[in-house]
Amino acid sequence: xxxxxxxxxxxxxxxxxxxxxxxxxxxxxxxxxxxxxxxxxxxxxxxxxxxxxxxxxxxxxxxxxxxxxxxxxxxxxxxxxxxxxxxxxxxxxxxxxxxxxxxxxxxxxxxxxxxxxxxxxxxxxxxxxxxxxxxxxxxxxxxxxxxxxxxxxxxxxxxxxxxxxxxxxxxxxxxxxxxxxxxxxxxxxxxxxxxxxxxxxxxxxxxxxxxxxxxxxxxxxxxxxxxxxxxxxxxxxxxxxxxxxxxxxxxxxxxxxxxxxxxxxxxxxxxxxxxxxxxxxxxxxxxxxxxxxxxxxxxxxxxxxxxxxxxxxxxxxxxxxxxxxxxxxxxxxxxxxxxxxxxxxxxxxxxxxxxxxxxxxxxxxxxxxxxxxxxxxxxxxxxxxxxxxxxxxxxxxxxxxxxxxx
Amino acid sequence: xxxxxxxxxxxxxxxxxxxxxxxxxxxxxxxxxxxxxxxxxxxxxxxxxxxxxxxxxxxxxxxxxxxxxxx
Numbered sequence: 035x036x037x038x039x040x041x042x043x044x045x046x047x048x049x050x051x052x053x054x055x056x057x058x059x060x061x062x063x064x065x066x067x068x069x070x071x072x073x074x075x076x077x078x079x080x081x082x083x084x085x086x087x088x089x090x091x092x093x094x095x096x097x098x099x100x101x102x103x104x105x106x107x108x109x110x111x112x113x114x115x116x117x118x119x120x121x122x123x124x125x126x127x128x129x130x131x132x133x134x135x136x137x138x139x140x141x142x143x144x145x146x147x148x149x150x151x152x153x154x155x156x157x158x159x160x161x162x163x164x165x166x167x168x169x170x171x172x173x174x175x176x177x178x179x180x181x182x183x184x185x186x187x188x189x190x191x192x193x194x195x196x197x198x199x200x201x202x203x204x205x206x207x208x209x210x211x212x213x214x215x216x217x218x219x220x221x222x223x224x225x226x227x228x229x230x231x232x233x234x235x236x237x238x239x240x241x242x243x244x245x246x247x248x249x250x251x252x253x254x255x256x257x258x259x260x261x262x263x264x265x266x267x268x269x270x271x272x273x274x275x276x277x278x279x280x281x282x283x284x285x286x287x288x289x290x291x292x293x294x295x296x297x298x299x300x301x302x303x304x305x306x307x308x309x310x311x312x313x314x315x316x317x318x319x320x321x322x323x324x325x326x327x328x329x330x331x332x333x334x335x336x337x338x339x340x341x342x343x344x345x346x347x348x349x350x351x352x353x354x355x356x357x358x359x360x361x362x363x364x365x366x367x368x369x370x371x372x373x374x375x376x377x378x379x380x381x382x383x384x385x386x387x388x389x390x391x392x393x394x395x396x397x398x399x400x401x402x403x404x405x406x407x408x409x410x411x412x413x414x415x416x417x418x419x420x421x422x423x424x425x426x427x428x429x430x431x432x433x434x435x436x437x438x439x440x
Numbered sequence: 441x442x443x444x445x446x447x448x449x450x451x452x453x454x455x456x457x458x459x460x461x462x463x464x465x466x467x468x469x470x471x472x473x474x475x476x477x478x479x480x481x482x483x484x485x486x487x488x489x490x491x492x493x494x495x496x497x498x499x500x501x502x503x504x505x506x507x508x509x510x511x
Contacts, residue, residue, distance in 0.1 A: 169444070170442070170443060170444045172442075175495075180494065180508065185510065186510060189490065189492060189510060192490050193490045197485070197488040197489055197490045198443065198484060198485060198488035199490060200490075200491045200493065201490060201491065201492045201493070202493055202494075202495050202505075203492065203493065203494045203495065203508055204495055205494060223495065223497055223503075224495070226501060227495055227497075227503050230501065230503065231503065303485045306443070306447075306481070306485070307481070307482060307485065309447070310447070310450065310477075310478045310481050310482070311478075313450045313451060313453075313454045313474065313478070314450075314474060314475065314478050316454050316457075316458065317453060317454045317457045317458075317470075317471055317474050318471070320454070320457035320458040320467075321457055321467055321468065321471045324457070324462065324464060324467050
């Protein structure tokens, strides 16, 4: 005997299986289905052939979709993704199909699905990797073609919603043979630019609508990995609403179109001003409520404040308060002319809730002595009753001499 | 002050005015500050004009910005 190894049959089949599985782990095979058998186990056994050869194939039940038996029909041309293995007990090698596509259509789609599944298995689609988007981005990068519709759409949305932003274009071809390399280079450039200049808060990667082939670069594996590696939050916006690309899944956010990407990442300046207006209105109401506390307490505060105000600032709090109301009206009118109706309301609130303004203009409030409630009519009044009158400054104590009903 | 900071400060002022038991002087001063912040935000947005620039890389890691005129 020489030293060459002697295999048992089992060892031979196992070694053959290991070699085949390693060398043909992920392969596409196209061919015509020549026969198909559904086993009791649910697996689908079929044969693929061309003009001169055939190969045994199986689609295991766990992977069998409702569509599989329709696709695996004798006479049909199909494209299958899978691996080659050896069925050791019989020493027969067979192709284990995982993805099936009718040949001639949807090949691209199948390749995309396959890539997506692979990236998902690697964790690239994991929500844990998604970076949060900044609520008020100042620097917005765009990786797209300088001449495409995407850039123009993004620009016009930003001009309307968030003109305070700066738009940085990283030009790249978005379709054709060079597009994947170009996109990868632009993404990489944006990342390095951001690390160096710290000017980018968010990045939009995208293009306008086109054919499936036109959009294919955004489903390129290299592009997907560049998106994943990018240090800046990325929004992927490829084509129209119905279009999906791998970059959509790897990106931190998917937008249906480039224009909606610009909307999704920016606040609306009109809404923001309304928010500011509502804060001012709330603050004004709170201030009024504060100032409109029982008048004796307010007077006490005013008096106390007078004592603290130095002579060179002889300016009563009351005057300051008037001036403030006036300024508030003017300032809010200027700022929020779009909300004129609200402003009118606000001004009314201001006027009505400050009891001292009318008093300063010469109106007065009359109370039954000892009562906190102002009199609204003469009902119940008789000569000889003690009353108190609150003026702009000071209070009068009087006695009713005559009651005159209207 | 950025818009973000101004908004946060304004919100804080509103909450203070609504919640805290402030002296009238202090309340008025806070309100004044709020008005100033609102004016800042408005001013920044009013003056804003979208800037569009192209980022070019002449040599590795040397970037230059060029204004981009879009039709």
